[in-house]
Structure formats: structure tokens, C-alpha cells
Amino acid sequence: MMVNFEKQAARMGTDIRYGLATKVDFSVRPFKVEIDEEKWIEADSVIISTGASAKWLGLESEQRLNGFGVSACAVCDGFFFRGKEVAIVGAGDTAAEEALYLSKLCTTVHMVVRRDQMRASKVMQDRVLNAPNIKVYWNSVTDEILGANKVEAVRLLNTATQEKTEIPVSGFFVAIGHEPNSGIFKEFIDMDETGYIQTIPGTSKTNVEGVFAAGDVQDKNYRQAVTAAGSGCMAALDAERYLTAKGLA
Numbered sequence: 001m002m003v004n005f006e007k008q009a010a011r012m013g014t015d016i017r018y019g020l021a022t023k024v025d026f027s028v029r030p031f032k033v034e035i036d037e038e039k040w041i042e043a044d045s046v047i048i049s050t051g052a053s054a055k056w057l058g059l060e061s062e063q064r065l066n067g068f069g070v071s072a073c074a075v076c077d078g079f080f081f082r083g084k085e086v087a088i089v090g091a092g093d094t095a096a097e098e099a100l101y102l103s104k105l106c107t108t109v110h111m112v113v114r115r116d117q118m119r120a121s122k123v124m125q126d127r128v129l130n131a132p133n134i135k136v137y138w139n140s141v142t143d144e145i146l147g148a149n150k151v152e153a154v155r156l157l158n159t160a161t162q163e164k165t166e167i168p169v170s171g172f173f174v175a176i177g178h179e180p181n182s183g184i185f186k187e188f189i190d191m192d193e194t195g196y197i198q199t200i201p202g203t204s205k206t207n208v209e210g211v212f213a214a215g216d217v218q219d220k221n222y223r224q225a226v227t228a229a230g231s232g233c234m235a236a237l238d239a240e241r242y243l244t245a246k247g248l249a
């Protein structure tokens with residue numbers, strides 16, 4: 001599907017180039033974007049759509065089994081584990097929300113919490129602790145995700161007792177947060193305390209006229225392909241209107 005999207009964009013005249021934006025200068029016009037730390041390109045308008053990367057635990061097994069039972073999105077992949085047992089790591093509001101979502105699909109949700117308390121709000125904690133099929137493992141970390149070609153079990157380490165427990169699961173969800181890929185824009189673009197780009201509500205406009213933001217890099221709430229695509233369409237329209245108004249189109 002994405003290959004077809006790319007073909008359609010090219011057919012409509014999009015000049016597609018590959019490279020990593022490594023620096024920007026939004027203090028000059030046209031704006032400047034450094035590519036692969038070696039060359040600068042200029043643009044009258046820029047749409048930032050660099051996404052947000054899920055944070056991972058850093059285990060080799062987590063990487064190896066990613067897409068084979070390991071996922072960072074319960075709302076996206078939970079359905080594949082309907083009627084099965086799963087584990088989820090995390091203790092914030094998102095982890096609590098995802099655990100509750102999974103509890104409606106799965107037989108048992110094993111929730112792994114690093115400390116003896118959760119970071120999630122009181123109301124979310126109460127909902128998790130009252131769910132009959134969510135089992136919370138306090139003071140616990142993931143020692144290893146087990147399985148050759150797909151997730152078969154998870155081995156937990158209780159850091160208080162040093163005891164290891166193996167739990168058979170089919171799915172393993174990591175819900176320890178996301179990191180917006182916005183570092184290179186920090187000097188110029190307004191962001192919230194966690195690095196998500198702030199746009200003027202109802203638009204894709206940033207604090208710099210002519211620079212727009214779309215997708216997960218400016219949305220910590222929904223983070224879905226369809227919402228990202230919708231905001232991408234908003235940004236394209238905003239950029240086109242900006243260029244037309246400035247006589248640059």
C-alpha cells in the first residue's frame with residue numbers, strides 16, 4: 001500500500017529524495033535543512049513529520065521477536081492475541097490504558113511494574129487493580145522474552161527477592177513511552193516538556209510561520225496511522241495556502 005502511495009505522489013509531481021535531516025535553520029528565509037550532515041537544501045515551507053519512536057527495554061530477544069509477538073502498540077496489535085495470555089511492561093497512564101484495552105481481548109494480562117507502585121493516575125490504577133484478569137507483578141523487570149520464532153513465555157525477575165518466574169504468554173507489549181523525533185528542531189520550534197511539537201489547535205501551524213507539523217511528532221494522544229495521515233493532509237493544505245498567500249507557489 002505504501003509503495004502505491006509513493007508511486008501516486010511521484011505521479012502527481014512530488015520530487016522524492018532520500019536522506020536524514022540532521023540540522024535545520026529556521027531563522028532565515030528560505031529555510032535551510034541539512035541532509036546527512038553534508039549538504040544543505042532550501043525550502044520556502046517545511047512540514048515536519050518525523051514521528052515518535054517507541055522506547056524499548058533493550059533486550060536482544062525483544063528486538064529479535066519484534067513483530068513476532070513483541071509490540072509497542074496494544075491498540076494496534078492487541079487483536080492478534082484475542083483469547084490468549086499476554087504480558088505488558090509499564091506503569092504510566094498509557095500502560096494502564098493499554099493493559100485495560102488488552103484485558104477486554106485476552107484471557108489474562110500480566111502487567112510488569114518496576115517499582116512497588118505505579119506512575120499512572122489514581123483513577124487508572126484503580127481500574128487496573130480492579131480488573132479481574134490483570135495480574136500485576138510489583139518490583140519486577142523483564143529478564144528475557146522466550147521463544148525461538150515467536151513469543152512463547154516471559155521470564156521476570158523480582159528485584160526485591162531476586163526470584164525468577166516464567167510465565168507462558170503469546171504476546172509481549174512494551175508500554176514505557178515514546179520519544180518524539182524532534183531534537184533537531186528544538187532551537188526554533190515550540191514543544192511541550194516531553195518534546196512533542198506544539199501546533200496551533202485545529203491547524204498544523206507551528207510558532208514559525210511557514211513551518212508546519214503533522215503526525216506523531218505533534219500528537220502524543222492518538223498516535224495512529226489514520227490520524228497521522230489526516231494531519232498530514234492538513235499540513236499539505238496549510239503549506240499550500242501559505243505559499244500561495246506569499247506568492248511563492
Ligand SMILES: Cc1cc2nc3c(=O)[nH]c(=O)nc-3n(C[C@H](O)[C@H](O)[C@H](O)COP(=O)(O)OP(=O)(O)OC[C@H]3O[C@@H](n4cnc5c(N)ncnc54)[C@H](O)[C@@H]3O)c2cc1C
Pocket residue numbers: 019020021022049050051052054071072073076077181184214215216217223224225226227228229
Ligand atoms: C508496532 C506498531 C504497530 C502499529 N500499528 C498500527 C495500526 O495497526 N494502525 C494504525 O493506525 N496505527 C498503527 N501504528 C501507529 C502508526 O504506525 C503511527 O501512528 C504512524 O506511523 C505515524 O506516522 P508519522 O508519519 O507521524 O510517523 P512515522 O510513520 O514514524 O514516520 C516518520 C518517518 O520520519 C523519518 N524520520 C525521523 N527523523 C527523521 C529525520 N531527522 N530526517 C529524515 N527522516 C526522519 C522516520 O525514519 C520515519 O520514516 C502502529 C505503531 C507501532 C509502533
